[in-house]
Structures are given as structure tokens and as C-alpha cells.
Amino acid sequence: MNQIGSYASVGIGMMLGAHITPAAKDHILNADVCFLAASDSLVELWIKELHPNVRSLQSYYASNKSRKDTYREMIEVVLSEVFAGKRVCGIFYGHPGVFAYAPHEIVKRIRAKGGKAIMEPGISAEDCLIADLGLDPGKYGCQQFEASQFLFYDRMIDPSATLILWQIALVGDLSFGCEATSSQCRQVLLEELYKIYPENHKVTLYEAMTLPIGEPRIDVIPLSSLVDVKLNDYTTLVVPPLSKMKRNIKIIEKLKRIHSK
């Protein structure tokens, strides 16, 4: 039997050329085989220039196919190379561990078999969002959810914190496909959000630059317009806080008593 190879899930950040770390690049250059999930087709071409054996994971997506199968197949093909003794690099746009299933799962499964696997962080869409929108997640706190998960499960929203919804274009997709969902699904999301936010609450649609040409998309719209706007699978929704944080007087008093002792 072959010895288990090794594996790194690496992030290449969002923008072509701008965000790749020296360590991520070195993992790519030194791998026997690379698998790639990019979010821009020119980024894909760029990475293919860095290594002679880069296989795109795009072919695993298909209309009318559950993404659960897509991710299972992605994991299997990567693992087959690692278990064949190769040094493998999984290259993911952004940060490989942020709202991404396969990169974590691959690392976990290799480690479970006693193999060596690591994750190399990258600059995520959220990192670009923080910079471009001037938003500090520590200022009021920040909750973030995958948009459909937010609907499928009972979640508690803190209206005094920022809310970020990822994969908003696919909100409410029970089939786990990869196409944008209908405005009816968005309406269901809105009904949930209206329990807390008014219809005219200003929200931001954000799309980070993936190429060094063009501009990021920063569209500020009233919440109610979410039904009509164009959403791409790379759009992220930012809902700013509605109310001020409420001081917890009881706790503060308790702490004061401790400090005065």
C-alpha cells in the first residue's frame, strides 16, 4: 500500500495578484498536484500558470445536482491523490476555512487516517468587506450566517450587532443547487428580517474585486428592494445594526462591587 501523502488547503485571497501569501504560493509550487476552486475565471487562468498540474473543481458543479454531491465528489478526488501518496494542494479563493465545507473536511479526514494536513489562511470576502465598507466587526459585534441556514433553523438576531448573510443569491434553496433562487424565496427571507428590521432599513450588497480592474460593488438599498435586485453567487448582504447596544447595568454594578473590594 502507498504511504499517505500530504495535503494543504490554501487560500489565495480574493484579488488576482494582490492577496496570495508567500506561503500559499510555495505550497502551490511544491505540490505534485493541485485542485482549484476559484471565483473568477481569470484567477483560474492565473493559478494554472503557476503549476503544470492544476485541476479545476468547477466540473463538479451542475444544474439540478445537489451541492452535497458536488462537495462529496470534490473531497473524494482530492483524497484519492493524497492516499495515493502525493503531495496535494487544495487551492481555494478567499480563506479556505471561511464558509467552505470541503477544505475543512479534507484536512479532517486526512488527519483521521494519520496523514499530515494543514490549512493556510487567506484573505476572505469578509476581510475585503471590512476594508471596503469601513466596517469593524468588533465595534458592535457581528453575526454571520449562510443565508439559507439562517432560514432553515431558528436563529436569534441581535439587532444591535451587524448581520452578514453569505450566499444570499441562493437563499431558501432546499435542493442545495447552485443557481440563484426566486424572488419568492427572497420574500420569505424578508418576512423573517421584517420581524426585526423595518422595510426601509438600509442594507448593503457587497461584491469584492477579484480583478485589479473595475470597482467593488457597494450598493446601499432599502431592505424591501432585496426582492428585485440582481444578486450573484458572489454577493454578500450586510445588514447594519438597527438599535443601540443596551448597557447591562446589573453586570456593571456587580463588577464595580468586585473592583471596589
Next chain:
Amino acid sequence: MNKVIRFLEELGESSALRLDKVDFESILNNEEFDEETKKAILNEDPAALKMLMDARHKIVCILIPAEPDEEEDDDDSEEDDSQNDEKTSRIAML
């Protein structure tokens, strides 16, 4: 490396990109790109550039299912149940 990809890589790496105004016109004068490529870059038109580069038209960037791993979730809920049982029995002991 392909000339256009190298150009984009260098542009991405440059501090001028976001802080100063990049004078695409004069940079492009020194590049041996065809006129259409120059035009796509000058117009900052990624879609046109992708067509010219024969890059994939559609790319999916969705990487997470809306639901956590079933197995993991089951494990967790069992754990939770046992913790709850423990709590209940502690309460019962009080």
C-alpha cells in the same frame, strides 16, 4: 506566463492600484496587447477580457451547504442529549 495574466498579476501586486490613479493608457502603450485587449482593460470590462482570453464564462463560487454535516450534527445532538441528561440528573440530586 501569458502576457495579459502577468499584466493583471503585476497590477494586483502594485500599491498604485488602489491609492493612486493608474494611468492604464500609458501603461498599455508599452504592452504588446492587441487592440481589443487594450480596449477591454481601458474600459475596465472584465467580461470582455474573459471572452478575449477564452476564460470560462460561468464560474460557481458557492462552497458551503446550508446545513451542517449530518453525521457531525447527529454526534453533536447525542452529546447535547447526554449533557442534558447529566444536568437533569444533577438537578434531581439537589
